[in-house]
Amino acid sequence: xxxxxxxxxxxxxxxxxxxxxxxAAMNAGADVVHVDIMDGHFVPNISFGPAVMGSIRxxxxxxxxxxxxxxxxxxxxxxxxxxxxxxxxxxVEAGPHLHRTLQAIRGLGKKAGVVLNPGTHESAIAPVxxxxxxxxxxxxxxxxxxxxxIPSALDKLRAVREMTRGRDIDIEIDGGVTAQNAAEIAAAxxxxxxxxxxxxxxxxxxxxxxxxxxxxxxxxxxxxxx
Numbered sequence: 129x130x131x132x133x134x135x136x137x138x139x140x141x142x143x144x145x146x147x148x149x150x151x152a153a154m155n156a157g158a159d160v161v162h163v164d165i166m167d168g169h170f171v172p173n174i175s176f177g178p179a180v181m182g183s184i185r186x187x188x189x190x191x192x193x194x195x196x197x198x199x200x201x202x203x204x205x206x207x208x209x210x211x212x213x214x215x216x217x218x219x220v221e222a223g224p225h226l227h228r229t230l231q232a233i234r235g236l237g238k239k240a241g242v243v244l245n246p247g248t249h250e251s252a253i254a255p256v257x258x259x260x261x262x263x264x265x266x267x268x269x270x271x272x273x274x275x276x277x278i279p280s281a282l283d284k285l286r287a288v289r290e291m292t293r294g295r296d297i298d299i300e301i302d303g304g305v306t307a308q309n310a311a312e313i314a315a316a317x318x319x320x321x322x323x324x325x326x327x328x329x330x331x332x333x334x335x336x337x338x339x340x341x342x343x344x345x346x347x348x349x350x351x352x353x354x
Contacts, residue, residue, distance in 0.1 A: 130319040135160040140324030154188040156335035170199035171271035178211035185212035209236040217241030230259040268303030277304030289317030307341035314346035
């Protein structure tokens, strides 16, 4: 069974003190920093770029999981790699040649992931399974935080789990993840759970409680001790 990871999305953090927020979430028990990059073109919102990400890279030694919601994506891979990404995930639709994009990420010495939008069939990843470390299933339409979970993502998780069985590939879910649905998400096959609003709510004093609630629910569904 792949290790369970809780990955706070810093899109939901207080940007006026982003470094402090990242440090607080990691110290509260999170495993991975999830970085959502939006360009206002591929998705209808703009977040931030590699300079901002690089400015907070020093606050933790936890991995940076960088989700690029940008198109065309290839020209920016090097900048995010240099800014401190450990894993870079790209959407199937973010460029004309997914295989070449994944080669480029690997060539930069980074782990590579592929992202499936709600309207993207899981079969799109079949030709590149030997090139990826992670599949990210979007359970909302990308572009904004705070959206509600799309239930059909559970079927896609199950399909991806079957496709990746026996491979060294993690399965990530992003969008509307809470302590209330973490159990069914984990049971369907996700082992990396991205959570934004449900982690960064009620202030830093509550981050440990929020993270623990998600982890406990997911671990219970996997038959593990949290």
